[in-house]
Amino acid sequence: MIISKNNEINLIEVLKNRNIINQITDKNNLKNIITEKKIHLYCGFDPTADSLHIGHLIPLIVLRYFQKLGHKPIILLGGATGLIGDPSFKLQERKKQPIYLINEWINKISLQIKLFLDFNCGSNSALIVNNYDWFSKMNVLFFLKKIGKYFCVNQMMNKESIKKRINKNTQGISFTEFSYNLLQSYDFAYLNKYFNVILQIGGSDQWGHIVSGIDLIKKIHKQQVFGLTHKLITKNDGTKFGKTENKTIWLDSFKTSPYDFFQFWLNIHDNLVYNFLKMFTSIEISTIEDLQKSNDNSIKKVSAQNLLAEHMTYLVHGENALESAKKITDYIFYKKLNYLSKNDFHMLLTNGINNIILKNKNYSLQEILILSKLAKSRSHAKNMIESNSIYINNKKRSNLLYFFTEEDKIFNHFTLLCRGKKNFCLLYWK
Structure with a gap:
């Protein structure tokens, strides 16, 4: 852990060394402020689904770092901005959702x-606020x-995320989405005035919105505030993990089972795993680096x-849930089906792997491969x-x-179907 001259933990350097920070405004000034006093900071989450996903983990981890050092984290849930939709680096406008559904999602998140x-x-207890509370009372004038x-x-149109949409002749950008930047900026200004928030954190794709909020506060409240963005979680090919991907890894156990969640991290590429250990865990950096050196120089690797x-x-x-996921992994991957009880x-x-429920009738292997989605076609x-x-x-086979056949049905009901080494489907015969 990095300690400052007055024996305070230098959080900015901790986050930097864990490869979390992407950009930061007035780094030295912010570093001095958060070591000298406790601050209020916030991060916003728009409710665009009924669950957060792994792309939301880093900002939550950053907020927890701050809270453990006595700072007060505020979570802004976008009951209003969720109705609009952030256009940042989106190829087309989000589907608009009714307010009752947005509220249901807010409760779950x-x-x-x-x-x-x-x-x-106590004084640094986390707080959740909803920007619908102030935007719903605001008139257009x-x-x-x-x-x-x-x-x-002119400046707004020069933002990279806006330019990309404006230059698309087929879609373009609506005034509704164009105004999103103003709404998020005002969120920062509102929280600064009524909740003494001086720092906003967000993903690197939020940098433009955060800077706009900083500028707005400087103009209307004559106060300096700060912004910090974290690096986005990307796959080995550089694309972002998120809910627009083909298979989203949700935090809700009903949407992504603990087993599938465990398997996702178990299959992280070697090129990413050590960086992810730094970003997502509190394991000492030196321990992670020693593990990587040991694995680089050894034929028999310890599984990072x-x-x-x-x-x-x-x-x-x-x-x-962890113990359950480990048990399932051990029995299935190491071919210990005989050890599994009913x-x-x-x-x-x-609670486990992908599964389908079938009627007791004759099915061919080709049919089941398609029904189980292990195959796309015959x-x-x-x-x-x-x-x-x-x-x-x-x-x-x-x-x-x-x-x-009946011989394929363990305990008269269960069949484990596998494609390759890692793609499974449990068949349940009624």
Whole structure:
């Protein structure tokens, strides 16, 4: 841990060394302020689904770092801005959702956030606010006169996220989305005035909005405030992990089971895993670097992925879910189906791997591969069977005309279907 001259933890340097910080305004001044006194800071989350996903973990972890040092984190949930939709680096306008649905999502997201921060620790207890509370009372004249006059359209149009949309002849950008920057900027100004917030944090794609908020506060409140962005979580190919991806990794255990969550981290590429250990965990940097050096110089590697998977699953889902995910992984991947009890299979069905429920009738292997989504089409199913990549209860099946039999049903109800080494589906026969 990095200690400053007055024996205070230098949080900015801690976050920098963990490769979390992307950009920061007036770094030295902010560093001095947060070591000399306790501040209020905030991060905003728009409710665009009924659950947060792994892309939201870093800002929550950053807020927790600040709170542990006595600072007060405020979470702004965008009941109003969620109705608008942030256009930043989006190829097209978000689908607009009704307010009742937005409120349902806010309630669910609030419960998730409470797992990461302390809401009962005195003066620095975390707080959740909803920007619908102030925007719903604002009329259009106030908006244009008190907020709009401080924004230059020329400058707004030069923002990279806006330019990309304006230059698209087919879609363009609506005035609704164009005004999003003003709304988020006012959020910062409102929280600065009524909650003494002096720091906003967000992903690197929020930098333009954060700087606009800083400028607005300087103009209307004559006060210096700060912004800090964290690096976005990206895959090995550089694309962002998020809910627009084909398979989103949600924090809600009903949307992404603890087993699937555990498997996601277990399969992180070697090029990313050590950086993720620095960003997501509190493991000492020197320990992570020693692990990487040891693995680089050894044929028999210690699994950094396993360390990451255990830490993240425990963080999000708790000890019981972690133990369940480890047990399932061990039994399935190391072909120990004989060790699974009937109750274990029921646990798999309710909390574990991908599964489908089938009627007791004759199904061909090709049909089930398609139903289970392990194959995209009948030709795809045929290719996988012929290439010896399909297993039923850990037994290879290469017969194109194979039909499931009673012998395939463990405890008369369960069949484990596998494509390759990592793609599973549990069949439950009624």
